[in-house]
Amino acid sequence: MGKIIHELKKVSGRFVFPALIPKKPNSEKVLIIKDNSIGDFLLFSGILSFYIRHFGDKVYCLVNNNVEDAARLYTKNVIVIDNKKYFASLKYRYELLNCLNDIGFGMAVNSILNSSESRDMLHILKIPMTYLYGGVVMDLKKKRRWKNVASIIPSLEMFDEKGIYTKVLNHERHFMERILNVKVSDDDIKPYIPLKDTISERVINKFSLYGGKYIAFSFSSASLKKNYPADKFMEVIGYLHRRLNIKAILIGHDQYGSVELPDFIIDLRGKTSLTDAFSIIKHSRFFIGNETGTTHASWIMGVPTVMIYGGGHFGGFPPEYNSGNTVYKYMDCYCCNWGCKYADIPVPCIKEISVSDIIKVAEKVLS
Template sequence: MNHPERILVIKLSALGDFIIALGAMRAIRTHHAGAHITLLTTKAFESLAIQSGLFNDIIIDQRPKKFDPAGWMRVRNIFKAGRFDRVYDLQNNQRTALYFRLSNMTKPKPHWAGTMAGATWRDVISSKATEPAPLRHARLLALAGIENVRDDDLHWLGGDHDVLRDLFKIPEPYVLIVPGCAPSRPEKRWPADHYGDLARRLYGWGLTPVVIGTHDEQPLAQTIITHCAQAIDLTGQTALSDLPMLGRFAAGAIGNDTGPVHMIAPTGCPTWVLFSASSDPKRHAPQYPWVRTIQRSKLDDLSVNDVMNVLKARDFRT
């Protein structure tokens, strides 16, 4: 009796990177249609991974510390118990390089697709710092015989227009405002006062500003509302799975280089992303023709007039 092929996909973080990798994950599932596919990821993305329907099992990475022999033994046991035929490493960092070494201590050793020396299918082009992740993923998978890697439009997260109206009751047309970012990266955040002034001007164009983010970003929303009382605060009220639905029916979206923007852009929503010098739009911006970027060395130096000079009312969906 032939057993299904056993595949492990590794993608740990962050949110935007996880969303970008979904196209590669779907291509792996299509290529290995009858396989038993396991995802090794972090707790934050477990729900999205389940909803995607791409995986038979999900293992949560426990991220062992450098001096944690028991933790590293648990990682080794993932490979020992999994008896994987193939591993697709879509993370390719120092941590997964260690995982690769641990996998080599098991029998049978899995075939590995990644950037590490000794990998079965090795992407030796050192372009990680300058090249968008989708191109890297497509090239790596092509080495392993997987073609037609395409972006995932997040259609599987669903939500039609009636659901949107019932859940959020937003006056249309509306524009999404994403003023937050990772707390550890304040240099990637355009000032909330600027977003407030922008929201006021967008309302003057007949667009309802809708602020989205986590509960911790509610103070940013309140600052925006002091400038534009008509803005709607949805911070802390949406799940990650709600963001594609909001993007699907929005007139547009404007935000910082942060994960929620990567969940909005695949839906076809006209999107403007604001960048500081701390990250490269060519590498980190969502790679769609309807996404535009605006960059300054310091986002504090980006004025509202600068942004308005890029935005055009006709570029928003109506």
């Protein structure tokens, strides 16, 4: 019954809201939509900055509420969406749509295919120059419903000649180049985090930490099936502690509950903001984590990083710089878009990565 009510709210809004929201004159303001995860946003940061350089302060960025802290490092023009509330509450949905309508955007850019919320917004608001992307790790569905509503930019090939996913950053570059009719270099769209030293040093002092005198790590990711087993993770952290003779800082969410931690670990799970976590990572000697936002933040900031990398989107989200190194166990079912055929949690391509394989990559990074 709950699912039926949810669908009724979802569909009815598409008929009701266009009549309730009066059209405002369009301006030159540009809406850039990136309402997915922290890692996706950080990989997109160089692209966002290019849009801002191109259009100036006309650019507004719509992000998920858990990304707001990071987005405000790049622009003050941040609009926040709570994806959990969007379809659940007609009142919330109306207020957000009305807010976007009041700003009066003349252009909207959305490369995200897995966000039905952002597609719903664009279909209701019908911003004059709306651009959607044809496909990243999945194809845009129901393309005919966008006739006379949006321009759909044809995508790059989904897989390369080796059968692995084309890098998402390459898709984002291609999408932007087609919209703006420009050619950009790698440096033009290089992901970065503009975290001021004064801010990061204040955070280090707040938690009584010392730059370079600790390693940082995180158990958590966006999905439990992508999390490396906690007991094996602790073996790796124990080895690094003995190898470097320094403390370890645990950040992120408390997905594992009350895992017993040794004395050399300072547990800051749930005690930091997103920018606090970036600051702690920035001053660490070394970072290790699953393929998640904090791990991407680490290599982007040039911190020696080991990423435990699964096969669901293999090739799509690799580290771009030498500071980032991946460890993975190849399987013939890679590139499944996380529709794993096994019921295991975590999935086999994560769970079967050995402690010794991670340590080998860590030693390579440390040397």
